[in-house]
Amino acid sequence: MISSDVIRGYNDTIILSLLLDGESYGYEISKRIRMLSEEKYIMKETTLYSAFTRLEKNGFIDSFFMDETFGKRRTYYRITPLGRAYYREKCEEWKLTQEVVSKFIREL
Amino acid sequence: MQMDTIMSYLNNMFAALPRTEQTFKLKQDLLAGMEEKYYELKQEGKSENEAVGIVISEFGNIEELAAELGISPVSEEDLFPLLSEEEAAGYMSVKKRTGLFTGIGVALCLTGISLMILFNTLVENGWFGSFASEDAGNMLGLVAMFLLLVPAVGMFIYSGMKQEKYSYLQAGFELPYHMKLEVERRQAAFAPTYTLSLILGVCLCILSVIPVFAASAFGDSATSYAVIALLEIVAVAVFLFVYYGNIKESHTVLLKKPKAAKLQKEEERVIGAVAAVVWPLATCIFLVSGFVFGSWHINWVIFPVTGLLFGMFCAFYNIVKGKESS
Numbered sequence: 530m531i532s533s534d535v536i537r538g539y540n541d542t543i544i545l546s547l548l549l550d551g552e553s554y555g556y557e558i559s560k561r562i563r564m565l566s567e568e569k570y571i572m573k574e575t576t577l578y579s580a581f582t583r584l585e586k587n588g589f590i591d592s593f594f595m596d597e598t599f600g601k602r603r604t605y606y607r608i609t610p611l612g613r614a615y616y617r618e619k620c621e622e623w624k625l626t627q628e629v630v631s632k633f634i635r636e637l
Numbered sequence: 638m639q640m641d642t643i644m645s646y647l648n649n650m651f652a653a654l655p656r657t658e659q660t661f662k663l664k665q666d667l668l669a670g671m672e673e674k675y676y677e678l679k680q681e682g683k684s685e686n687e688a689v690g691i692v693i694s695e696f697g698n699i700e701e702l703a704a705e706l707g708i709s710p711v712s713e714e715d716l717f718p719l720l721s722e723e724e725a726a727g728y729m730s731v732k733k734r735t736g737l738f739t740g741i742g743v744a745l746c747l748t749g750i751s752l753m754i755l756f757n758t759l760v761e762n763g764w765f766g767s768f769a770s771e772d773a774g775n776m777l778g779l780v781a782m783f784l785l786l787v788p789a790v791g792m793f794i795y796s797g798m799k800q801e802k803y804s805y806l807q808a809g810f811e812l813p814y815h816m817k818l819e820v821e822r823r824q825a826a827f828a829p830t831y832t833l834s835l836i837l838g839v840c841l842c843i844l845s846v847i848p849v850f851a852a853s854a855f856g857d858s859a860t861s862y863a864v865i866a867l868l869e870i871v872a873v874a875v876f877l878f879v880y881y882g883n884i885k886e887s888h889t890v891l892l893k894k895p896k897a898a899k900l901q902k903e904e905e906r907v908i909g910a911v912a913a914v915v916w917p918l919a920t921c922i923f924l925v926s927g928f929v930f931g932s933w934h935i936n937w938v939i940f941p942v943t944g945l946l947f948g949m950f951c952a953f954y955n956i957v958k959g960k961e962s963s
Contacts (some may be wrong), residue, residue: 556670573697574667579705582663604666 531570540572540580541589542619547614548590552607555581581606589615639685643671643692650699652719655708661814663702671696717809720891725816728803729823729887735796736883742792743879744872750784750937751868753778758861807905812891824888834881838874845870862936872939904958908951919943 547558549629555577562572589612594602608616647668654660670690678688756778759765765774812820845867852863919939924937 554670555666556673559670559674571695573695573701574670575699575702576699577670578663578667579702582702582705601669603669604662 531566533573533576536570539619539623540576542616542623543572544577544580545589545608545616545619548606548608548612549616550615553603554595554603554605584612587615588612594629610614639689640672642689643675644668646672646693646696649759650696654699654703654706656811656814658814659706660708663706667696675930706754717811719805720810720812722813722815724803725812725820725891728806728891729820729884731799731803732883732887732890735799736880738792739883740797740876740879742789742796744876745785745789745792747868747872747875749782749789750940751865751872752785753782754861754866754868754937758858758865761861762858806890817892820888820891824885824892827884827888831881831885834877838877841870841874841877845874868937904955908954911950912947915943915947949952 541561544558544585547553547561553561555574559572559574559577562570581590581592585592585606588607588609590606592604595605597603647664651660651664659812674695675688675692678691679685683691756774760771760774848863848866849860852859923936923939924934926939930936
């Protein structure tokens with residue numbers, strides 16, 4: 530399990546990357562994070578929804594309602610062009626971070 | 638069953654946050670997600686308790702969400718008790734019923750007074766002939782009036798007691814968001830009815846003086862009958878004001894901002910105290926002047942006059958107080 534402190538700066542990137550594949554809703558996203566990380570990272574609900582709030586405020590994602598079969602309304606999210614640009618930026622940043630940090634990682 | 642645990646957990650988590658549209662929507666989204674997670678865990682073969690445990694352990698930290706929303710959890714002090722759906726619905730139905738009873742009660746009082754005037758006039762005009770003396774006729778009028786006053790007083794007491802149960806609303810409360818929408822919907826739907834009742838009542842009040850003017854041409858006893866007609870028309874108008882006014886008030890009270898509710902309290906207390914003195918005093922003057930000086934034919938004006946003065950006082954006080962607080 531990854532500590533949430535370490536990964537905090539990349540929660541938004543993770544969510545945006547999943548939204549690149551198409552619109553989705555809260556639970557589906559958290560499930561896919563769990564699966565893709567092979568259960569090594571489980572994003573807390575409040576973390577997920579804080580990220581949605583922040584991303585939407587910054588214009589990186591849009592939200593809309595979609596009716597489900599049982600008459601329930603679900604909030605769906607989709608990435609905006611601004612969000613794609615931000616995602617690319619964060620990917621570059623990560624490559625650099627990884628490059629730098631890895632220079633200080635060695636086997637003992 | 639176990640979904641209730643999750644729901645009450647979520648309610649507790651959100652209890653410290655201000656109830657805005659945004660937090661309400663977030664809560665709904667969170668609940669939907671937690672619900673889905675819970676059912677999937679159960680399908681995977683987890684026990685109910687295990688599933689609830691996992692869902693709650695993966696909830697996270699409400700402060701994180703609050704910080705993102707730019708809101709700080711509300712301090713206990715500013716937090717008003719949350720009104721339940723039953724309480725809000727109960728308050729509205731009680732308010733409607735007490736409005737009905739109070740309205741009928743006031744109408745009964747006015748009818749009682751008009752009955753007494755009627756008997757007086759009948760006696761004066763010699764309608765009772767040799768059957769009864771003048772005093773007996775007047776007594777009959779008094780008896781008729783008190784016969785109507787008794788059920789009226791009963792209705793006032795009943796209404797007062799029914800409303801007493803909800804007096805804690807004055808201390809301030811918070812209405813759940815979905816209830817607020819419901820009350821707002823009812824208020825909007827009720828507005829035309831209320832306006833109509835108000836127009837009707839005011840028109841009746843204005844029209845009620847016409848018989849008096851008309852009758853003055855026909856002498857004293859005609860005037861007495863006209864006064865009876867006036868009182869009855871006013872009784873109908875007052876019933877409309879009280880009944881529909883109470884329904885409207887139930888909406889207004891529920892939709893009041895908690896802070897405003899607190900402020901209102903003092904004003905209502907002062908007006909209530911004044912009313913508690915003024916109305917019994919008027920009744921005393923009415924009864925004493927009637928019994929001691931026998932001025933039944935004119936002393937009823939004490940009630941409309943008191944009503945007018947009291948209304949003026951209320952309006953004046955509210956304006957002065959309202960200016961102070963703004």
